[in-house]
Amino acid sequence: MTLKERFLQYVGFDTQSDESSTTFPSTDKQLVLLRHLAEEMKALGLTEVEMDQHGYVMGTIPATPGCEGAPVIGFISHVDTAPDMSGKDVKPQIIENYDGGDIRLNDQLMMYVADFPELAFFKGHTLITTDGTTLLGADDKAGVAEIMTAAEYLMQHPEVKHGKIRIGFTPDEEIGRGVDHFDVARFGAKYAYTMDGSIEGELEYENFNAASAKLTVNGRNIHPGYAKGKMINSLQVLCDLHALLPEAMRPEATAGYEGFFHLIGINGSVEKASASYIIRDHDRKLFDEKKELMTAAVAFINKKYG
Structure with a gap:
């Protein structure tokens, strides 16, 4: 099976994870692809193939003769796709010999080179895109396909010397x-x-520090005609809190090693609302300071509104 064929097969599995779930994995549908990968590894001749009670799948490409003493190398990918958009019924679009121009996803959506200048790098390549109605799932089924295709190659070409993988x-x-x-x-x-x-x-040989912050606001809903001095609008409270966080520390204002507060969701009504943030920074001291700033902002809002 080619790399492209394998990738297109894997994106056919709906493996969206669910942040609100209390189970592990967060969705059972991830296990469908994980079981498939375990069986595929066995069919390729890998050894020590297993899926544990948490859904992690592991397997081994044995060392070639004479290389048994080499350090063991590992390759890892995740099978789930982001909760932000559906990964069900993915309809991949294949663009052969990409001309470097804008890409039409469907009747309403385009990918413009002006918005994604990195597309110019792929002129002449074969591109695979979504049709715009779902995620494609390349994060990280592309990685899964790369690993499995490499595993197949190594199992079929014992002349390529390597240690245990x-x-x-x-x-x-x-x-x-x-x-x-x-x-x-x-x-x-x-x-x-x-x-x-x-x-x-x-x-990449570095990583950032990351935390999530989940905020819940309990407001007080009063008929707007009688609300003066009485209503506490939960949505407005969240807006007030967000305004306390530095505007220059948002993803759209940062780059490189600069950390940020990323508001990824806000839901609710006057009476009750919630918000979710991602907090990131490469520098541990600055990361801790950002968490402290979030805590201080919450304390200030609590004091303001009671």
């Missing part, structure tokens, strides 16, 4: 829980690489 597929990465039950010792790799990047050939 461990493969791991995980659920729930998109909601920040992917490592919660990952058994590092059982995986047994001296070094491991996550195949979840962007540009071909790019190697």
